[in-house]
Amino acid sequence: MSEADKDWENLFQSQLPNALRLAVRLTGNVHDAEDILQESLLRAARSRETFRGDCTFRTWLNRIIVNVFRTWVTSKPSVETLLEEPMAPSDSTDEENEQQARSELIAQHVSRLPERQREVLVFVTYEQMSPQDVAELLGLTIQNVYSNLTAARQQLRKTLGALMKTGVDQ
């Protein structure tokens, strides 16, 4: 393997955990995330020469992941987009179990948002990207990013309303 290949490999390997985490957030489960990431890595490896350094490598890889994710969403039956692998119950206390169920539930609702809203919310809220960067990454206008973000949050307010109330009560 040449020095250049080694550099590429280091670059890819350093981004694997982040990429996998993003894919899990988008799909809602590890199994589908792995499928998406495999395809993304293949595409990225094939077209690595097109990475010209005008954005970070992470952004470039994320763009590929989003493209593969969009293809996956259109080809997958809607019933199958439900979460398949939330965390397994651990040997924890009951309070921890309850908290875990709650955390799983919130994640599920995020991963069940409409595709575009989900992308925007995940990038802005969990990948810590600015709306401008998200707009560039997703190929949207900044207004579009904001409107998707607002819609996503409104949807979550509606679906997680009971939990919010619970939070207040507790």
Added chain:
Amino acid sequence: MNADSFKQPDLPDGDLDAELDLLLSEAKWPEADAETLMRLSALTTTALQASGEDLAMTVKPLIAIKSDRQNPWVVIAVSIAAIVLAFFAGRWTTQSDRQNEIVAKPQELNPSKVIENTLLPDQMAPSGDTEDKKSVTPLMGDTSKESLANNQPGKLTPSADPVSAKRKRLSQRDKMKQQLDSVLACLEEGQKAETCCQTLLPRKAQFEYLLKEIVRTATGQRQTAAIAAMGFVGSDGTVPLLLEIAEKPDLRITAVESVKRVSSEQMLAALVLQGGDVATRKELLIGLAHRKTPQAAFIWLHLVRTPDCRDLCLQVVDELSPELVDLLFAELDAPVIDDRLAAIQSLGRRVDESTFKRTELLCQNFPHRWEPVAILMWNGSETAMGFLARLQKNPERYAVIQTAAIQLKTATGAGSGSR
């Protein structure tokens, strides 16, 4: 999720949104295990090493071993393909058999010959004899079955006295036929298949073949008895024939009963998913519900999760065997939340007192688990709702009840199962 990976968006929202942000920061997705990361890492290395068109060829085997998790849809699709194949194979065999009855060249495809050879291996000599016989027997002079069989290269040949060997084989076959006749007579008298058919078990495959012929050709009580016996000795391969018979109204009940007995769990699921007559699908689901294996529980949960089958499944939950009920209770701890929800829906629809008592006990022993609460909620009976109302008075249970309600609503679009 780590707090440092969560960012509040730059949106000027009110207090409610601060609360939403707090809630979103709690979100926790499943985490990939080290094995997944290693697989992806290996894939990356291989993908980078390979180039151009070779890439796909090099990497595909890696993808193939990606996950050992079985996709239920793949299992079902393969089962359906197997049914279709078995059906056409059955049709083809039938046609071949009929042709063989008419055309005077039965040696190669004659099923009785196959059975005889299977039954009496000790009367056969190694194929080496064939060459010797060839050298002294005029090839065209003898057109008997034995001679033709001997001329098949590489086939087993009869012993030195083919006539007596044939007699013995025929008598063996006659014995089997007599045995079968007595079993059918026993069934015609109205006795149970378990009682009558025990003697057929040591030679299931051979009796299955003989029974197929009887099922196709016989009429009246004898045909009905043969169908019932088929359910006892038959295999998956007899399903197409039995389904064909089930289309006749007078034979439907017996034929469907036999299908339930001979089909594997996957086959039953595939038949249910195939659609068609609701009554038959329900019967097949009952067949699955009576099974006792973890595989049956796995398939049951899959069917409950499938929108087309959910209602039918829930209509027959009271038929679930005690073993399956135990397995469904165990599924309340399943790592896959959809499995938990399917188990909840199944158990919630059961009306027997023992399931209710058991759920009540779970509620008391595990006050912070939402699953038992969801079972009672889905049950929706007066007793269950009364129990939940008492539970709700306890402020500590409020969050658990809310969680159960949201999970059910998310899964089904309804808070409780309306009967």
